Amino acid sequence: MQRILAVIFFLAVFLHQSQAQCNTTNCVGPACKCMNTSPPGGLSLANTPQLVFLAFDGAITTTNYDNYTFLFNNTTNPNGCPIGMTFFIFHEYNDYTLTHSLYFKGQEISTHSMSHLTPAATWANKSVTEWTDEIGGIRDALSKFANIPKTSIRGARAPFLQSSGDATFTAMKNLGMFYDCSFPTTNYTNPPVWPYTLDQGFQHECAIPPCPLSKYPGIWTVPMVALNRNDTVCSMADACDKPNTFEETYQYLMSNFQRHYTTSKAPFGIYLTANAWFQDAQYRLQAYKKFLNDILVNDDVYVVPIARGLDWMKNPKPLAEVPNFFNCPTVTKTPCTNYTCYYEGDASPVGPRNMKSCVTCPDVYPWTGNPLGLP
Numbered sequence: 001m002q003r004i005l006a007v008i009f010f011l012a013v014f015l016h017q018s019q020a021q022c023n024t025t026n027c028v029g030p031a032c033k034c035m036n037t038s039p040p041g042g043l044s045l046a047n048t049p050q051l052v053f054l055a056f057d058g059a060i061t062t063t064n065y066d067n068y069t070f071l072f073n074n075t076t077n078p079n080g081c082p083i084g085m086t087f088f089i090f091h092e093y094n095d096y097t098l099t100h101s102l103y104f105k106g107q108e109i110s111t112h113s114m115s116h117l118t119p120a121a122t123w124a125n126k127s128v129t130e131w132t133d134e135i136g137g138i139r140d141a142l143s144k145f146a147n148i149p150k151t152s153i154r155g156a157r158a159p160f161l162q163s164s165g166d167a168t169f170t171a172m173k174n175l176g177m178f179y180d181c182s183f184p185t186t187n188y189t190n191p192p193v194w195p196y197t198l199d200q201g202f203q204h205e206c207a208i209p210p211c212p213l214s215k216y217p218g219i220w221t222v223p224m225v226a227l228n229r230n231d232t233v234c235s236m237a238d239a240c241d242k243p244n245t246f247e248e249t250y251q252y253l254m255s256n257f258q259r260h261y262t263t264s265k266a267p268f269g270i271y272l273t274a275n276a277w278f279q280d281a282q283y284r285l286q287a288y289k290k291f292l293n294d295i296l297v298n299d300d301v302y303v304v305p306i307a308r309g310l311d312w313m314k315n316p317k318p319l320a321e322v323p324n325f326f327n328c329p330t331v332t333k334t335p336c337t338n339y340t341c342y343y344e345g346d347a348s349p350v351g352p353r354n355m356k357s358c359v360t361c362p363d364v365y366p367w368t369g370n371p372l373g374l375p
Contacts, residue, residue, distance in 0.1 A: 022200035030314050032217075035196040035203035037188075037264040041316030049322045050260065051267040051312070052295065052303040053222070055086040055181065056274045057112060057157065057236075059094035060102065064274045067285055068102065075292055075303075079323035082106050083292070083303035088157040088181075090116040091138055091366065095356040096145035100336040103148045106329045108305030110155035111177075114138045114368045120160035124210060131164065131171035137371035139175070144372055147334045147358040154178035154307045161224075161235065165210030169198070172219060179220035179310055181271075183211065184235030191263035192225045195310060207235075220310050224271060227256045237270050238277040242284075249287035257295060267309055302326050341365075 022034035030040045039048040056068065068085065075083050087102060090112040103109050114137035126134070135156055143150035156172055161182050163169075172180060184207045185193060196203060198216040204223050226233040227240060229252050234240040243249040253270065260268040278285045295301050300319055304312075304326055317325045341361035344352040348365035355365065362373025 022196075022203060027197070027199050030316055031197075032199045033194070033196045033313065034200065035188075035193055035223075037191045037193055037266065039194070039265060039316070040313045043316055043318060045265050047318045048265045048300075048316075049312075049319055050265050050298070050301045051309045052257070052301060053086065053267050053269040053271075053306050053309060054083075054303060055088060055110075055157075055269065055271045055306065057088045057271070058273055058275065059090060059092060060087065060098045061093065061095055061275075062098070064278070065095070065098045065102070067274055067278050068107075069105075070285065071289055071292065072105070072107070075289070075296065077296065077302045077304070077326060078299045079326060079328075081326060081328040083296070084108060084305040084308060084329075085303075086110055086155065086181075086306045088112040088155070089138065089142060090114070090159070091141055091371075092116055092350075096142070097336055097338050097356045097358055099142065099146040100148060100334075100358050103146065103152070104331060104333055106331075108155070108307055109142055109146070109148060109153055110157065110306070111135050111138045111142070111153060112157055113159045114141065114366075114371055116159050120162050123159055123162040124164055126164045126167060128167045128170045128174070131168050132174060133368050133371075134159075135171055135177065136175050137366075137368055141366050141371045145355070145357040145359060145362075145366070147336055156180050156182070158182040161208055163208075163210070163212075165212050166214050169212045169214070169216050169219065173216055177219065178307060179222055181222040181224065181269075181306060182208075183221060183223060184208065184226060185223040186226045186233050186235075188223065189226050189228070189233070190259060192260050192266040192268075193223050194264065194266040195220050195222045195313060197221075220313075222267070222269070222306060222310070224269060225260075225266065227252075227270075228259075235271065237272050242277065242281070243287075246283040246287045249284045250291055253288065253291040254294070257291075261295075261298075261301075 086108040113134040139153045185204045187205045224235040229240040336358035339357045341355040343365035363375040364373045366373040
């Protein structure tokens with residue numbers, strides 16, 4: 001018991017020191033940003049866009065692909081460009097051909113893990129090598145089988161929001177990852193806190209330990225600012241009590257958005273496991289769409305992928321220049337031939353599996369330690 005209390009005391013002291021030691025002298029913006037509720041670059045709230053991050057966890061399947069495209073089709077930012085979402089993808093049951101399609105529709109593809117194995121608690125003790133295999137492995141698989149540029153895959157989210165602290169971030173640093181979005185905050189929700197860099201260490205409360213204790217210059221963390229529903233809070237929107245009607249869903253999203261929009265204008269995130277929230281509840285999907293249409297009436301609201309939002313924070317432009325900054329993405333299309341791959345026996349370490357790929361089927365089922373399915 002004394003050892004546990006000592007660890008808790010050490011973490012509390014460390015986090016206090018991390019917050020106290022980050023200042024404008026040792027963290028010069030806009031490339032470095034301390035945790036606070038102020039917009040980057042000294043912008044006034046009136047001159048700051050309200051960024052909205054829509055992120056979804058899990059494999060891309062036919063069902064959720066249809067839901068995603070329903071949400072972003074014919075939905076545009078004030079400058080007339082399509083909105084952008086972020087997808088944290090794990091390998092199991094992922095359709096890489098649909099992943100390819102999402103990317104070339106202007107959506108962000110990010111990493112979740114290769115295996116996404118349970119129980120969740122095991123992820124707290126994984127080594128740097130294991131995290132490198134998981135994060136680097138799914139990035140390699142996404143690039144290869146969805147035929148998208150590896151350099152475009154810049155973000156990470158830990159499975160079940162359970163990191164191993166420094167081991168996770170050391171792996172991210174070694175892999176050259178740009179940001180993480182795994183750490184909830186319930187202490188910094190009103191006004192909501194902005195994303196910040198880890199140049200001076202992790203600075204908000206450690207809701208799901210272990211959290212990183214070292215400094216990681218240039219890596220951003222996007223705090224998962226908790227949502228409020230019926231006086232309960234949740235970092236994943238589907239973790240709160242599910243709304244039972246169209247109107248409940250709409251009010252749930254809008255009331256939390258307004259808390260950001262009317263205070264600090266910190267990015268508003270809706271983080272979801274889509275299958276858990278939209279399945280058998282089309283009214284939630286319809287209410288989500290109406291919510292998007294209604295907030296985008298405002299000329300200062302932009303729904304963008306997380307990485308593009310952080311790019312703006314590194315180079316903050318006043319509201320008048322935001323339409324050009326978030327201009328319509330132009331990408332050079334790469335081919336995607338629809339291959340259906342099947343594996344069993346010695347060709348799959350996890351039992352019979354199907355996999356949809358943009359390129360010729362690998363010899364064995366891709367898995368941790370062999371993400372490209374090499375013989």
